[in-house]
Amino acid sequence: MSEKNITLTNLSELGEFGVIETLTRNNIVKHNSVIRAIGDDAAIIKPSLNNTLITTDLLIEGIHFNLAYCPLKHLGYKAVVVNLSDIYAMNGTPKYITCSIACSNRFPLEALQELYEGIYAACQNYNIDLIGGDTSSSLTGLCISITAIGEAQEGKAVCRNTAKPNDLICVTGDLGAAYMGLQLLERENTIFRSNPQIQPELTGHDYILRRQLKPEARKDVIEILDKIGVIPTAMIDISDGLSSEITHICKQSKVGCEIYEERIPIAQETEKMAQEFNLPEIITAMNGGEDYELLFTIQLKDYEKIKEIQQITIIGKITDAENDLFLVAGEENYIPIVAQGWNAMNKE
Amino acid sequence: MSEKNITLTNLSELGEFGVIETLTRNNIVKHNSVIRAIGDDAAIIKPSLNNTLITTDLLIEGIHFNLAYCPLKHLGYKAVVVNLSDIYAMNGTPKYITCSIACSNRFPLEALQELYEGIYAACQNYNIDLIGGDTSSSLTGLCISITAIGEAQEGKAVCRNTAKPNDLICVTGDLGAAYMGLQLLERENTIFRSNPQIQPELTGHDYILRRQLKPEARKDVIEILDKIGVIPTAMIDISDGLSSEITHICKQSKVGCEIYEERIPIAQETEKMAQEFNLPEIITAMNGGEDYELLFTIQLKDYEKIKEIQQITIIGKITDAENDLFLVAGEENYIPIVAQGWNAMNKE
Numbered sequence: 182m183s184e185k186n187i188t189l190t191n192l193s194e195l196g197e198f199g200v201i202e203t204l205t206r207n208n209i210v211k212h213n214s215v216i217r218a219i220g221d222d223a224a225i226i227k228p229s230l231n232n233t234l235i236t237t238d239l240l241i242e243g244i245h246f247n248l249a250y251c252p253l254k255h256l257g258y259k260a261v262v263v264n265l266s267d268i269y270a271m272n273g274t275p276k277y278i279t280c281s282i283a284c285s286n287r288f289p290l291e292a293l294q295e296l297y298e299g300i301y302a303a304c305q306n307y308n309i310d311l312i313g314g315d316t317s318s319s320l321t322g323l324c325i326s327i328t329a330i331g332e333a334q335e336g337k338a339v340c341r342n343t344a345k346p347n348d349l350i351c352v353t354g355d356l357g358a359a360y361m362g363l364q365l366l367e368r369e370n371t372i373f374r375s376n377p378q379i380q381p382e383l384t385g386h387d388y389i390l391r392r393q394l395k396p397e398a399r400k401d402v403i404e405i406l407d408k409i410g411v412i413p414t415a416m417i418d419i420s421d422g423l424s425s426e427i428t429h430i431c432k433q434s435k436v437g438c439e440i441y442e443e444r445i446p447i448a449q450e451t452e453k454m455a456q457e458f459n460l461p462e463i464i465t466a467m468n469g470g471e472d473y474e475l476l477f478t479i480q481l482k483d484y485e486k487i488k489e490i491q492q493i494t495i496i497g498k499i500t501d502a503e504n505d506l507f508l509v510a511g512e513e514n515y516i517p518i519v520a521q522g523w524n525a526m527n528k529e
Numbered sequence: 530m531s532e533k534n535i536t537l538t539n540l541s542e543l544g545e546f547g548v549i550e551t552l553t554r555n556n557i558v559k560h561n562s563v564i565r566a567i568g569d570d571a572a573i574i575k576p577s578l579n580n581t582l583i584t585t586d587l588l589i590e591g592i593h594f595n596l597a598y599c600p601l602k603h604l605g606y607k608a609v610v611v612n613l614s615d616i617y618a619m620n621g622t623p624k625y626i627t628c629s630i631a632c633s634n635r636f637p638l639e640a641l642q643e644l645y646e647g648i649y650a651a652c653q654n655y656n657i658d659l660i661g662g663d664t665s666s667s668l669t670g671l672c673i674s675i676t677a678i679g680e681a682q683e684g685k686a687v688c689r690n691t692a693k694p695n696d697l698i699c700v701t702g703d704l705g706a707a708y709m710g711l712q713l714l715e716r717e718n719t720i721f722r723s724n725p726q727i728q729p730e731l732t733g734h735d736y737i738l739r740r741q742l743k744p745e746a747r748k749d750v751i752e753i754l755d756k757i758g759v760i761p762t763a764m765i766d767i768s769d770g771l772s773s774e775i776t777h778i779c780k781q782s783k784v785g786c787e788i789y790e791e792r793i794p795i796a797q798e799t800e801k802m803a804q805e806f807n808l809p810e811i812i813t814a815m816n817g818g819e820d821y822e823l824l825f826t827i828q829l830k831d832y833e834k835i836k837e838i839q840q841i842t843i844i845g846k847i848t849d850a851e852n853d854l855f856l857v858a859g860e861e862n863y864i865p866i867v868a869q870g871w872n873a874m875n876k877e
Contacts, residue, residue: 216580217688220781222618222765223584223679225686229576232564236571237661237676239629243668270570281587281674313585320591324667326629326674328585331571338573340565417570433568 189289192318201316203290204297210310212276224312226277231332234275236267242322249374250366250381253292255394257299260325263420265307266398266473268331270418272339272406275331277312278304282326283319296325307400337412339477342433344415346501348478350438351413351493353402355446356423357462360469361454362386362393388450396473402492403475409486413477421520422468426476428506428520437505440497440518467508467518537637540666549664551638552645558658560624572660574625579680582623584615590670597722598714598729601640603742605647608673611768613655614746614821616679618766620687620754623679625660626652630674631667644673655748685760687825690781692763694849696826698786699761699841701750703794704771705810708817709802710734710741736798744821750840751823757834761825769868770816774824776854776868785853788845788866815856815866 192200205219216225240246240260248256261278268275280300284293304311309329369381383390398418406413415434417426423445431438445466455462478499479487487493497509506518540548553567564573588594588608596604609626616623628648632641652659657677717729731738746766754761763782765774771793779786793814803810826847827835835841845857854866 216686221688221690222615223582223621223677225619225681225688226581226583228578228580228683231576233574233576233581234571235574235625235627235661235676235678237627237629237663237674239631239663239665239672239674241631241665241667241672244631244666267570271573273571277583279583279585279676281585283587283589283592283672313583315585315587317587317589318592319589319672321669324587324589324631324672326585326587328583328627328676329571330583330678333573335576338564340569340573342569 189291192286192288192290192293195290197316200290200293204293205311208301208311211308212310215277215310215312218310218312219314224277224279226312229332231334232338234268234271234273234331234333234338235328236264237326237328238264238267240325242324247370248323250370251394253295254299254302257296258303258395260327261300261303261309262396262398263473264327264329265303265309266418266420268329269398269400269403270416270475271331271333272337272403272413272416273331273333275307275309275329277310277330279313279328280311280325281315281317283317283324285319285321288323307398339413339416341415341417341430344430344434344436344478344499346436346499347481348414348499349481349484349487349495350427350440350476350478350497350499351487352419352423352446352474352476352496353399353492354472354474355448355451356419356472356474357455357465357469358389358392358448358451359396359471360465361451361458362389362391363471364458365389365454366393386450386454388448389454393471396471398473399475405490405492409490411479411483411486413479416475416477419472419474419476420470422470423476424467424518425470425520427518430476430478431506434499435503437500437502438497439500439507439509442508442510444494444496446494537639540634540636540638540641543638545664548638548641552641553659556649556659559656560658563625563658563660566658566660567662572625572627574660577680579682580686582616582619582621582679582681582686583676584612585674585676586612586615588673590672595718596671598718599742601643602647602650605644606651606743608675609648609651609657610744610746611821612675612677613651613657614766614768616677617746617748617751618764618823619679619681620685620751620761620764621679621681623655623657623677625658625678627661627676628659628673629663631665631672633667633669636671655746687761687764689763689765689778692778692782692784692826692847694784694847695829696762696847697829697832697835697843698775698788698824698826698845698847699835700767700771700794700822700824700844701747701840702820702822703796703799704767704820704822705803705813705817706737706740706796706799707744707819708813709799709806710737711819712806713737713802714741734798734802736796737802741819744819746821747823753838753840757838759827759831759834761827764823764825767820767822767824768818770818771824772815772866773818773868775866778824778826779847779854782847783851785848785850786845787848787855787857790856790858792842792844794842
């Protein structure tokens with residue numbers, strides 16, 4: 182009864198330890214601070230003179246991703262990157278991750294291997310060591326839990342609650358693209374499901390699709406800030422949209438803000454797609470989410486150092502009017518900012 | 530859940546940030562090494578002269594627990610303890626945890642609060658700080674992901690791959706009780722589901738039920754070992770049954786073992802319940818799992834220091850016969866040990 186042509190491997194054939202062994206066989210440790218990585222009750226890391234930064238994120242199928250249009254390799258890459266983004270948002274350097282996966286036995290080993298290819302690719306690009314994890318069944322969807330551990334020199338870590346009146350508000354890259362990528366994928370998926378004869382129309386939308394499916398964390402900007410000697414006064418990464426993130430900074434710092442609509446960087450492709458969806462493009466930037474850009478504040482004295490940096494745009498200023506958060510459109514149109522970011526709790 | 534709670538709060542009313550704020554409002558940080566805990570992109574911890582230990586575990590509803598008979602408060606407690614157990618199994622001291630939860634919107638806030646009561650109770654008992662996490666929806670069951678971070682003085686952390694021939698094999702507490710607790714709960718749950726008029730028969734089984742529902746990690750034993758100046762040569766915690774764990778130690782250390790059946794500590798209540806289920810009691814100890822006791826090896830020279838410690842039993846010895854793992858029953862009956870531990874990958 183042996184069927185030699187079957188190339189997919191059932192997870193339960195291998196068992197938990199077999200699966201872990203297969204997935205981590207080629208895991209090469211890069212940092213010599215790692216005394217022991219995968220294979221024991223816990224990983225062992227040598228002491229460091231720096232502060233340790235720790236963050237964790239949970240990605241749930243049907244809530245955070247849809248396997249109908251999210252390739253597993255990209256998903257693995259993104260799952261790592263969103264965690265690294267949180268370490269960079271502290272002005273730190275990520276060094277290690279642990280990665281736990283729960284999935285149905287209907288997943289063949291080869292699917293998990295693809296997911297891990299993406300995880301390893303991100304580890305390679307960002308110089309990260311995978312030092313631990315857990316693998317389990319799930320009765321339903323795929324669940325990925327990653328914890329990232331990083332470092333920051335004493336006095337260099339940047340929090341959300343330390344913005345001061347008159348600080349300038351800066352943002353990296355451009356906003357709203359990942360959100361428009363998601364809208365496009367959802368639309369084409371809905372059309373495809375209603376009529377599988379219709380092929381998805383995804384050509385010519387590389388930028389917004391890449392921003393949604395394979396985002397990058399702003400390692401480059403953290404390195405630039407270090408090089409030009411600027412420590413932001415407050416910082417956060419943009420995962421839930423600009424309005425949500427600036428609200429976190431202002432609320433925790435007990436300050437207000439003015440953000441100038443015309444200064445908000447939005448890519449041409451994002452604008453175009455927003456028009457196609459009859460969405461004001463400013464909405465994609467304010468409430469879209471999943472940009473993984475950095476939002477930070479700097480002292481006025483650092484203006485000269487920042488203004489020529491191509492990756493950074495100054496979009497507004499911090500005010501002393503606590504709880505007064507405004508988007509300033511045109512000359513004198515002050516629109517209150519209400520955090521309406523993408524909220525995983527409201528989905529079901 | 531207590532029936533006094535007449536009004537239950539819907540999670541989507543509060544949103545993700547409201548839920549996190551409510552659950553972490555009373556989180557008091559105990560260690561002054563914590564510069565920033567919950568509320569930023571990442572937690573910040575001061576440098577330490579010790580090595581850092583990191584471990585992570587994922588608990589999935591329907592795979593690792595059944596809410597039909599597992600109270601949420603106990604579940605929260607257990608979710609923390611199983612992670613701490615991994616840090617103790619490295620001969621370390623756990624200090625911090627991050628905790629991520631995904632659950633359906635059908636869970637009221639009050640249910641999550643009960644879960645967190647258990648999490649905080651464990652943090653209190655083991656002197657742990659909750660320093661981060663993530664909260665998300667899930668389309669189906671509850672999912673809990675915890676990462677524990679601990680410390681060990683340089684040279685004190687104990688791995689699995691360092692047992693040597695002639696070392697003595699030791700185990701803490703007694704084995705198999707948690708497994709028999711699970712069998713009892715499963716049986717009574719099946720009876721109850723087939724006829725809800727029949728009340729579960731759980732009285733008189735406190736010990737095995739507690740071992741299943743609210744296990745403790747062996748902090749006490751790690752402290753005793755430190756006090757009497759014994760560093761195990763290898764160590765692991767027993768989560769998948771003795772046969773699975775001794776296989777890890779022997780395989781990784783490239784040694785063999787002899788474990789004497791009559792020496793394996795099994796509680797009377799476990800024995801009694803095993804008889805009721807027509808199970809040889811040795812099976813519950815070898816293949817049961819979820820004991821969260823420590824299995825470790827010591828040098829012969831430490832025998833005198835260990836032999837009077839009430840919490841520790843010497844159950845066998847390490848041999849130089851690589852891959853020859855035996856359970857020795859009676860005088861001369863050598864039974865090969867095959868790891869058949871509880872395997873979360875085989876369930877679906």
